[in-house]
Amino acid sequence: MATSTSNESTVRAKREGAVLTLTLDHPSRLNALDWPLLESFLPQLRAAARDRTVRVVVVTGAGKAFCAGGDLKACMEKSAANPGAAFYELASVFHLCVEEIRWMEKPVVAAINGVAAGGGFSLALACDLRLMAKSASLKQAYTSAGLAYDGGSTFTLPRLVGMGKALEMAMLDEPVGAEEALRLGLVTRVVPDGELAGAAAALAEKLAGKAVGAIGRVKRLLNGSFDHGLEAQLELERQAISDASDTPEGREGVRAFVEKRPAKFQG
Numbered sequence: 701m702a703t704s705t706s707n708e709s710t711v712r713a714k715r716e717g718a719v720l721t722l723t724l725d726h727p728s729r730l731n732a733l734d735w736p737l738l739e740s741f742l743p744q745l746r747a748a749a750r751d752r753t754v755r756v757v758v759v760t761g762a763g764k765a766f767c768a769g770g771d772l773k774a775c776m777e778k779s780a781a782n783p784g785a786a787f788y789e790l791a792s793v794f795h796l797c798v799e800e801i802r803w804m805e806k807p808v809v810a811a812i813n814g815v816a817a818g819g820g821f822s823l824a825l826a827c828d829l830r831l832m833a834k835s836a837s838l839k840q841a842y843t844s845a846g847l848a849y850d851g852g853s854t855f856t857l858p859r860l861v862g863m864g865k866a867l868e869m870a871m872l873d874e875p876v877g878a879e880e881a882l883r884l885g886l887v888t889r890v891v892p893d894g895e896l897a898g899a900a901a902a903l904a905e906k907l908a909g910k911a912v913g914a915i916g917r918v919k920r921l922l923n924g925s926f927d928h929g930l931e932a933q934l935e936l937e938r939q940a941i942s943d944a945s946d947t948p949e950g951r952e953g954v955r956a957f958v959e960k961r962p963a964k965f966q967g
Contacts, residue, residue: 711740712762718755718908719901720748727763733819734771738793745800755908757804758900759827760811761820769818769841770794770850791850794819798826798852802923805916807907811900812887817841822851825860828919830887831903833896838876838886840869859926860885911965913949 712723722744724731731737748754761767775786801808801823810816810827818841824830832838840857842849849857849870858866861884869876878890891899907915917940925933944950949965956963 710737711744713744715754716901717905718753719758719904720751720754720756721758721760721900721904722748723760723762724767725762727761727765729771730765730768730815731761731763731820732768732771732774733790733794733823734774735790735793738790738797742793742797742800745797745804749800749804749806755806755912756904757801757806757808758811758904759801759808759823760897760900761813763814765814765820766810766812766816766836767820767823768815769820772845787847794851798822801826802852803920805920806912807904807915807919809900809904809907811896812836812838813893813896815839818845819851822849822853822856825853825856825886826851829903831896831900832878832881832887832890833893834878834890835893836878838881840873842873843870844873909965911949911953911963913947914944914953917944 710724710726712725714721714723722741724737724741726732726734726737745757748757770787770790775790776783778786778789807829808827810824810830812824812830812832814833814836815838816824816836817839821838821840824838840849840853854866857869861869865884876884876886878887881887882890889899889903921933921936921940924936928936945954952965953963
């Protein structure tokens, strides 16, 4: 199994087979989202989306945090007289990253190794599946800093926990531990701290062996499902299943079902 590591200093990329792991790598700042980190993260997400040999992306953090959110100090230093301009600029780059994750037609897994706060909270929610270390925690943090959400969490959070709970989290901003996050449906699975990397690798490998093209089509349908009426959604589904059936992946899956054997999806 080939393994390669990039020379990026703020986001480290490691390739193992069909799985690409992107590690936010600024542990002294708890992997806070600043311009250098996001400008490193965005092209790597774009490259992963285009690379057909990458079937699954894992996002995690170096050190004791997943991501402590936007670098508020950097924003203030960039434009103390007009911080709104700096926040707007930083959010613009961050949102391009979120869009790449949401619209990437392959699974994206967050391995939440420590605190995910503010933009880190939004980043984790943007991923398709979330594994969380037992000692990790989630915190929206925005309203406690006098700020509104960014990173798409007003889109993802109510879809995961419902509007009532989303409003409660916004108003009270209480930290959410791993077990509570699992109960609320914010994360897929909780694992012991020392087993997170292995669990994420195993899940990613399992996903890589599945019909990733079909998963991507369903991901796209689900992303838009709240914006369409039933008739429009049915038409999108009809076109998607028709298109999927014409792909090598679709033909193999149907043949395997008819022949009562496991499907072999090769990408």
